[in-house]
Amino acid sequence: MSSSSLTAHLRHELSPDQCEILNEFIKEIDSLDLTRKQRKFCTEDCLIRYLRAREFVLAKSLKMLKETLEWRESFRPDEIDPKDLTLQAESGKSYVDTTFSKKGNALVFFTPSRENSTDWTKNVKLTVFCLEQAISQMKSKGVDKLILFMDFSGYSRKNAPPFHVSREVLHILSNHYPERLQHAFMVNTPMIFNLFWNLISPFLHHVTREKIQFVRKRDFHVLQEYVDADSLQKRFGGNREEPEIKMYWQSVIDMHIQREKRKQDKRERHQHQKMSRHERTISGAGVKA
Incomplete structure (x- = not known):
């Protein structure tokens, strides 16, 4: 499904009243x-996501x-240079895999126990970069929502981010990337996570909370309802090896360099x-004179 097909599909799902609200939204943006x-960002499917996030008010x-x-x-999320985040990324704590779900959703992985930096500004930038990368990868497939895996194996207070950082990330995800989450799988959460969850969950919209599923090792078969075994990493019960992170991140940097060169x-x-055109205009004016 192309991006234009996605827009048509999203509009087709709207009721007549919602279509009218969308048309009013377009006029407001114009x-x-x-x-x-900014105008390039405000595509019709973008506007539909923002309307859905606020229940068409x-x-x-x-x-x-x-x-x-x-x-x-x-923040300039579209201008983040992955080379500047190499230190933060090399532990493999946050990245977008090169495989997709059965429906073409990008697969984004966060592993808090791999935290290797206290530069929280860059850590947040890495998270945002992953979101932008996932959206870019899905575009050619005509898919606009990602699947998030959070692997809490080895999680402890020592590698947990400060509360204000977690709240900032949730704010960015909820308010600046609305309707981008298909599912979020919280894998192998320890008892200590319950306290954190009780603190952070009130900041989540009820629709977002409904997309979050807690998964234990005995429930890994559930994940294969969404991702084929050959596309799912072994640590989640699949057949796929986790990518070698340093090589993977270098490929991300190389692709970024190529993309910037094309721009x-x-x-x-x-x-x-x-x-x-300017020279031809001057030349033409000169001949006429």
């Missing part, structure tokens, strides 16, 4: 003074989207075409 990048959805646009201008080449071509 009236805003946005940058080219237009004022709340618009407020939420405006806050996201402001956040993206300051730069495109900008240079655009600038060259703009200058050529």
